[in-house]
Amino acid sequence: NAGVTQTPKFQVLKTGQSMTLQCAQDMNHNSMYWYRQDPGMGLRLIYYSASEGTTDKGEVPNGYNVSRLNKREFSLRLESAAPSQTSVYFCASSPGGKTNEKLFFGSGTQLSVL
Amino acid sequence: DAKTTQPPSMDCAEGRAANLPCNHSTISGNEYVYWYRQIHSQGPQYIIHGLKNNETNEMASLIITEDRKSSTLILPHATLRDTAVYYCIVRVAGSQGNLIFGKGTKLSVKP
Numbered sequence: 001n002a003g004v005t006q007t008p009k010f011q012v013l014k015t016g017q018s019m020t021l022q023c024a025q026d027m028n029h030n031s032m033y034w035y036r037q038d039p040g041m042g043l044r045l046i047y048y049s050a051s052e053g054t055t056d057k058g059e060v061p062n063g064y065n066v067s068r069l070n071k072r073e074f075s076l077r078l079e080s081a082a083p084s085q086t087s088v089y090f091c092a093s094s095p096g097g098k099t100n101e102k103l104f105f106g107s108g109t110q111l112s113v114l
Numbered sequence: 115d116a117k118t119t120q121p122p123s124m125d126c127a128e129g130r131a132a133n134l135p136c137n138h139s140t141i142s143g144n145e146y147v148y149w150y151r152q153i154h155s156q157g158p159q160y161i162i163h164g165l166k167n168n169e170t171n172e173m174a175s176l177i178i179t180e181d182r183k184s185s186t187l188i189l190p191h192a193t194l195r196d197t198a199v200y201y202c203i204v205r206v207a208g209s210q211g212n213l214i215f216g217k218g219t220k221l222s223v224k225p
Contacts, residue, residue, distance in 0.1 A: 004157075031210075042201075043158070045212040058212050090157045098208045101148050105157025 002026050006091050006106035013081045013113045021076040021109050023091030030096030032074035033058075033103065034066060036087040043090065049074055051096065081113045118202045123220040126196075132189040134219050136202030139183040146207050147178060149187045150215070151198040158201065158215065161187065192223045 007022045025032065030051050035043040035058075045058030049068040063085060065077045074093075078085060088110050092103040119137040126132040138147065148163040162169055162176045164185075169176045175188040189196050201218040 033213075042215045042217055048211060050210050056211065088155075092157070100208050100210070101146065101163065101203070101205055101213060102160050103150075103158070103213060105159070108155070108157055 004091055004093055004104050004106035006089075006109050008109060009107065010110050011112070013078075013111065015082060015113060017081050018077065018079050019081065020078075021089055021091070021111075022073070023075065023106060024073045025093040025104070026072065027093060027095075027104065028071070029093035029104070030071070031094045031100055032068065033092040033094075034064070034074070034076045035090045035092065036060065037090065037108075038087050046076065046089075081111075083113045085111065086113045087111060118204055118216060120200075120202050120216070120219045122217065123222070125222050125224055126189075126192045128194060128223055128225050129191055132192040132196065132221055132223065134187040134189075134200050134202075134221060135184065136187070137184045138202070138204045141182050141204050142206075144206050145204045147176065147185045148203040148205065148213075149174070149176065150201045150203065151196075152201070152218070153195075153198040161200075192221075194223050194225065197221060197223045 004025045033048040034046040037043045044060045047066040049055045052071045055066050067075045088108045090108050091106045094100050094103045149161040150158045152158040164176045178185045199218040199220050201215045
């Protein structure tokens with residue numbers, strides 16, 4: 001069982017470059033999430049998708065866009081990367097319904113913007 | 115979602131029980147208590163959750179006080195691999211949106 005798979009694991013960008021972080025889950029989960037975690041801080045929600053075809057802003061959406069491509073995949077795009085977006089990014093999924101709080105996380109993408 | 119309060123750090127000797135407290139004095143009747151942990155540089159991992167009864171699974175036990183204003187996560191025989199940040203979260207089951215992780219408790223298991 002792969003669970004939640006994120007790619008890439010590491011990425012270095014220059015300011016102004018764009019990139020897409022990919023996330024896929026094989027658990028047939030309805031909900032998917034993108035979080036970021038800065039050193040010494042807790043996780044902050046960027047965007048989430050409660051079901052296929054829907055996306056909603058989280059706590060820190062500025063500078064990001066997302067696409068729920070299908071039930072399995074949820075991508076996060078940085079259109080013009082900034083140093084403030086240097087962080088570890090985690091994708092997660094959850095079943096939905098009454099078990100929606102049981103999140104399964106990927107292993108993370110460490111992004112550095114120079 | 116109700117606010118939770120956890121100590122910033124705790125130590126535990128290897129092989130002993132680790133008891134991690136969480137205060138949630140403003141919890142409402144339909145809010146559950148969820149516990150996650152995050153081992154260094156990994157994604158958080160779900161541990162256990164409960165409403166009012168004590169719960170046990172293969173990872174831990176969750177003890178919720180009768181007034182539900184506090185709870186304790188128990189790792190019965192802590193190992194070095196249990197060193198992690200432990201998050202206590204309170205929320206209505208089936209909610210959408212942000213699951214707020216807070217700062218958690220940094221548990222250090224020492225040999």
